[in-house]
Amino acid sequence: xxxxxxxxxxxxxxxxxxxxxxxxxxxxxxxxxxxxxxxxxxxxxxxxxxxxxxxxxxxxxxxxxxxxxxxxxxxxxxxxxxxxxxxxxxxxxxxxxxxxxxxxxxxxxxxxxxxxxxxxxxxxxxxxxxxxxxxxxxxxxxxxxxxxxxxxxxxxxxxxxxxxxxxxxxxxxxxxxxxxxxxxxxxxxxxxxxxxxxxxxxxxxxxxxxxxxxxxxxxxxxxxxxxxxxxxxxxxxxxxxxxxxxxxxxxxxxxxxxxxxxxxxxxxxxxxxxxxxxxxxxxxxxxxxxxxxxxxxxxxxxxxxxxxxxxxxxxxxxxxxxxxxxxxxxxxxxxxxxxxxxxxxxxxxxxxxxxxxxxxxxxxxxxxxxxxxxxxxxxxxxxxxxxxxxxxxxxxxxxxxxxxxxxxxxxxxxxxxxxxxxxxxxxxxxxxxxxxxxxxxxxxxxxxxxxxxxxxxxxxxxxxxxxxxxxxxxxxxx
Amino acid sequence: xxxxxxxxxxxxxxxxxxxxxxxxxxxxxxxxxxxxxxxxxxxxxxxxxxxxxxxxxxxxxxxxxxxxxxxxxxxxxxxxxxxxxxxxxxxxxxxxxxxxxxxxxxxxxxxxxxxxxxxxxxxxxxxxxxxxxxxxxxxxxxxxxxxxxxxxxxxxxxxxxxxxxxxxxxxxxxxxxxxxxxxxxxxxxxxxxxxxxxxxxxxxxxxxxxxxxxxxxxxxxxxxxxxxxxxxxxxxxxxxxxxxxxxxxxxxxxxxxxxxxxxxxxxxxxxxxxxxxxxxxxxxxxxxxxxxxxxxxxxxxxxxxxxxxxxxxxxxxxxxxxxxxxxxxxxxxxxxxxxxxxxxxxxxxxxxxxxxxxxxxxxxxxxxxxxxxxxxxxxxxxxxxxxxxxxxxxxxxxxxxxxxxxxxxxxxxxxxxxxxxxxxxxxxxxxxxxxxxxxxxxxxxxxxxxxxxxxxxxxxxxxxxxxxxxxxxxxxxxx
Numbered sequence: 001x002x003x004x005x006x007x008x009x010x011x012x013x014x015x016x017x018x019x020x021x022x023x024x025x026x027x028x029x030x031x032x033x034x035x036x037x038x039x040x041x042x043x044x045x046x047x048x049x050x051x052x053x054x055x056x057x058x059x060x061x062x063x064x065x066x067x068x069x070x071x072x073x074x075x076x077x078x079x080x081x082x083x084x085x086x087x088x089x090x091x092x093x094x095x096x097x098x099x100x101x102x103x104x105x106x107x108x109x110x111x112x113x114x115x116x117x118x119x120x121x122x123x124x125x126x127x128x129x130x131x132x133x134x135x136x137x138x139x140x141x142x143x144x145x146x147x148x149x150x151x152x153x154x155x156x157x158x159x160x161x162x163x164x165x166x167x168x169x170x171x172x173x174x175x176x177x178x179x180x181x182x183x184x185x186x187x188x189x190x191x192x193x194x195x196x197x198x199x200x201x202x203x204x205x206x207x208x209x210x211x212x213x214x215x216x217x218x219x220x221x222x223x224x225x226x227x228x229x230x231x232x233x234x235x236x237x238x239x240x241x242x243x244x245x246x247x248x249x250x251x252x253x254x255x256x257x258x259x260x261x262x263x264x265x266x267x268x269x270x271x272x273x274x275x276x277x278x279x280x281x282x283x284x285x286x287x288x289x290x291x292x293x294x295x296x297x298x299x300x301x302x303x304x305x306x307x308x309x310x311x312x313x314x315x316x317x318x319x320x321x322x323x324x325x326x327x328x329x330x331x332x333x334x335x336x337x338x339x340x341x342x343x344x345x346x347x348x349x350x351x352x353x354x355x356x357x358x359x360x361x362x363x364x365x366x367x368x369x370x371x372x373x374x375x376x377x378x379x380x381x382x383x384x385x386x387x388x389x390x391x392x393x394x395x396x397x398x399x400x401x402x403x404x405x406x407x408x409x410x411x412x413x414x415x416x417x418x419x420x421x422x423x424x425x426x427x428x429x430x431x432x433x434x435x436x437x438x439x440x441x442x443x444x445x446x447x448x449x450x451x452x453x454x455x456x457x458x459x460x461x462x463x464x465x466x467x468x469x470x471x472x473x474x475x476x477x478x
Numbered sequence: 479x480x481x482x483x484x485x486x487x488x489x490x491x492x493x494x495x496x497x498x499x500x501x502x503x504x505x506x507x508x509x510x511x512x513x514x515x516x517x518x519x520x521x522x523x524x525x526x527x528x529x530x531x532x533x534x535x536x537x538x539x540x541x542x543x544x545x546x547x548x549x550x551x552x553x554x555x556x557x558x559x560x561x562x563x564x565x566x567x568x569x570x571x572x573x574x575x576x577x578x579x580x581x582x583x584x585x586x587x588x589x590x591x592x593x594x595x596x597x598x599x600x601x602x603x604x605x606x607x608x609x610x611x612x613x614x615x616x617x618x619x620x621x622x623x624x625x626x627x628x629x630x631x632x633x634x635x636x637x638x639x640x641x642x643x644x645x646x647x648x649x650x651x652x653x654x655x656x657x658x659x660x661x662x663x664x665x666x667x668x669x670x671x672x673x674x675x676x677x678x679x680x681x682x683x684x685x686x687x688x689x690x691x692x693x694x695x696x697x698x699x700x701x702x703x704x705x706x707x708x709x710x711x712x713x714x715x716x717x718x719x720x721x722x723x724x725x726x727x728x729x730x731x732x733x734x735x736x737x738x739x740x741x742x743x744x745x746x747x748x749x750x751x752x753x754x755x756x757x758x759x760x761x762x763x764x765x766x767x768x769x770x771x772x773x774x775x776x777x778x779x780x781x782x783x784x785x786x787x788x789x790x791x792x793x794x795x796x797x798x799x800x801x802x803x804x805x806x807x808x809x810x811x812x813x814x815x816x817x818x819x820x821x822x823x824x825x826x827x828x829x830x831x832x833x834x835x836x837x838x839x840x841x842x843x844x845x846x847x848x849x850x851x852x853x854x855x856x857x858x859x860x861x862x863x864x865x866x867x868x869x870x871x872x873x874x875x876x877x878x879x880x881x882x883x884x885x886x887x888x889x890x891x892x893x894x895x896x897x898x899x900x901x902x903x904x905x906x907x908x909x910x911x912x913x914x915x916x917x918x919x920x921x922x923x924x925x926x927x928x929x930x931x932x933x934x935x936x937x938x939x940x941x942x943x944x945x946x947x948x949x950x951x952x953x954x955x956x957x
Contacts, residue, residue: 074526075525075526081525083525088525091525093519093524093525093526094519094524095519095524095527097526192526192528193526193527193528194526194527195526196525196526197525197526197757199756200756200757201756227530228528228530229528229530230528230529230530230531230757230758230759231528231756231757231759307753308753308756310560310751311558311560311570311751311753314560314562314568314569314570315523315525315567315568315569316525317562317564317569319564319622320522320523320524320567321524321525331564335562355751358560358751358752358753359749359751360749360751363751363752363753367753
């Protein structure tokens with residue numbers, strides 16, 4: 001019998017439409033798979049055994065019957081949502097995030113919550129209070145982060161689709177390291193209402209899927225204006241499946257010289273160079289471009305993101321919800337003990353960083369300066385996109401590293417997002433797709449960026465590449 | 479107070495805007511409801527919830543800013559003010575820091591003595607209110623009500639232009655009048671819909687440098703603002719006279735002990751770590767909207783007072799008193815539409831009616847005398863149905879019973895006797911009984927007539943028309 005769990009959403013959709021495959025059949029297949037695999041991978045923090053209840057009323061929905069795993073920082077009404085942090089233990093949101101409302105309305109089956117780095121602070125899934133998720137290609141390695149649970153679950157066929165969130169690469173980096181597709185939409189394309197904020201000006205929700213077509217299907221459902229989010233842009237949403245055409249002839253592909261730096265893994269670089277050749281052979285025009293402020297992206301990000309995070313996370317104080325210590329003497333003591341015990345080390349590190357850079361006397365030198373550099377980085381892209389239609393880079397400098405390898409060295413951990421951060425600072429859409437494997441059989445991802453709100457070109461390029469290669473078809477042995 | 483020193487005061491007024499929903503979510507702003515019944519994920523600061531600006535709050539803010547003669551910023555931008563307190567759900571307040579909605583305005587304040595003073599407005603900005611903490615007696619916990627959290631607050635900050643507690647009082651009165659005219663807030667200090675903090679310092683008269691400022695909080699009426707500032711002026715002068723240092727600090731007004739008490743010094747002051755609110759996108763303020771609001775501004779107290787002087791021939795003082803409260807001014811104008819003698823009307827409203835409002839601590843609407851009923855009463859005096867003296871009693875009766883003047887007069891038989899024959903009859907009786915007074919009068923003691931008038935009035939229970947009584951008496955006494 002065909003293994004339903006191994007199929008893509010569009011394949012299942014066709015079966016549901018044509019051969020009246022029942023959603024519960026898909027779910028049963030997945031639950032079996034999860035039972036046998038997740039002991040090893042640990043991608044789930046919550047599995048909803050009643051996931052299919054109530055979906056019948058959305059039979060005509062665009063994702064009817066298709067299981068989707070939700071990153072644990074997106075609010076699902078009545079389901080514990082913790083951001084993989086002790087401080088939110090027991091928190092059950094009284095409302096659905098806008099993306100969740102839209103998925104439910106289209107008949108998607110929400111099978112559970114995915115592990116992640118605590119509050120999305122991390123690139124390895126190791127800062128989760130539940131412990132790390134493991135990379136399906138090598139269980140001794142990290143799956144990437146922060147949406148590591150989502151990416152690992154998709155790669156190990158434990159879900160059909162997944163949602164992640166991306167603040168500096170948190171969708172694309174784990175997608176790359178797990179050999180799946182991860183898309184960060186343009187800032188403002190998808191509502192953030194109900195996404196527990198890390199850095200409000202950088203966060204976007206996006207899909208992690210087995211192929212590009214599935215990413216387009218999810219984007220068709222979650223994109224579009226939301227009156228609950230003032231940063232969500234009121235622009236019509238195209239049908240992204242119409243962008244899935246095998247044609248890059250004449251497409252100008254920018255290759256920024258600053259992204260092929262010292263320290264980049266030679267196998268990664270070779271893979272990306274080969275991918276560029278593939279695009280050239282398919283008729284794309286390769287253009288050398290420059291993004292001169294690239295070297296400042298990581299430092300800019302590590303000022304802006306923690307600053308916003310320090311303020312966003314202030315609300316976790318034990319007063320209204322989540323974890324609260326019981327032995328506090330007074331209010332201040334309750335704040336201090338609750339936050340000291342509730343947050344992990346990386347969360348504390350970022351709260352301190354952000355609090356410092358927003359303080360009187362430091363604001364101008366750090367936060368304000370960083371915002372100015374951010375504008376420069378955005379201008380780099382504006383200029384580059386005069387010469388090209390998409391930009392391609394590696395998604396990560398190396399394939400998946402080993403668990404524990406970088407936990408003692410935050411700076412080297414921060415550098416694993418070096419290629420993905422700029423898209424967040426500039427608000428651009430970007431996708432990571434499988435483009436090769438290392439000799440150790442570890443996946444390598446190709447990173448494609450496009451102009452703001454030009455997800456269509458992103459899809460067209462990614463789809464064309466995917467359909468002319470077969471990296472996405474390779475599966476980890478589990 | 480010694481004139482050696484000059485007092486310098488700046489006021490910060492927080493004003494709750496009377497929008498139907500909160501500043502950044504759809505919750506009702508209704509006052510006095512069950513705790514936490516008007517809340518949602520947004521105003522509770524729940525994880526993942528995001529603010530969306532209430533357009534009405536924005537438009538009201540522009541309206542106030544224009545009425546205070548402020549310039550309007552090109553862009554509206556919000557900032558986060560970060561501090562921890564359990565009544566602040568997100569542990570930051572959405573406020574405006576370096577780009578207030580409006581700035582550089584003024585209010586012309588006319589004191590009771592008639593002198594005019596321009597108080598400059600430094601800035602007017604929009605922010606959200608916090609919830610309310612409650613500390614149940616004898617318990618080891620506190621409770622918090624978030625119904626108020628997220629209500630739109632307008633902060634109106636003056637320049638340090640105010641030079642006495644009386645001026646501060648007059649400024650607040652003028653500001654409140656303007657706000658009431660705009661119908662954007664009920665300005666009720668007891669409900670907390672208007673709150674005032676003061677910055678006060680002293681300096682030697684003629685000096686340019688400002689002295690060390692002290693912030694005074696916790697004054698919950700205009701009167702307490704005045705009293706607290708009096709106390710604080712005295713305290714600071716005493717320190718200066720004793721060559722002691724005035725410390726920059728925040729002090730709380732204690733309305734029972736009538737003193738200010740130190741709360742915290744500047745060294746303990748917060749670093750609010752302001753930064754632009756990333757969840758609210760700055761947007762350009764449409765100048766057309768601003769101009770439309772400007773054109774639609776109602777007649778404000780000052781303009782109305784001037785019109786009352788011109789149109790109704792009122793004194794400056796009467797006009798100011800009447801226009802100081804919009805409801806009172808409206809009341810006057812409604813009466814004036816049906817009653818020609820504006821002087822009499824004004825005297826009644828600013829006299830007996832005002833006295834009754836004060837005595838009962840109610841406003842003109844709560845007093846419950848309809849304009850047409852007051853006019854009815856005044857017309858009864860003019861038509862000599864009742865005397866002016868009786869009318870005062872009738873007015874009180876009207877307030878107490880909510881009945882019309884004519885109903886009261888007829889049911890109590892208070893009608894003035896203007897029947898010549900009836901008065902003649904009583905006069906003849908009185909003259910017959912008081913021969914001595916008659917003789918006194920005829921003998922040249924003209925004051926004796928007062929006694930005789932009194933006797934006639936007594937016989938008629940005060941209802942006889944006094945002018946007629948006089949006339950008829952004199953006729954009978956052979957004048």
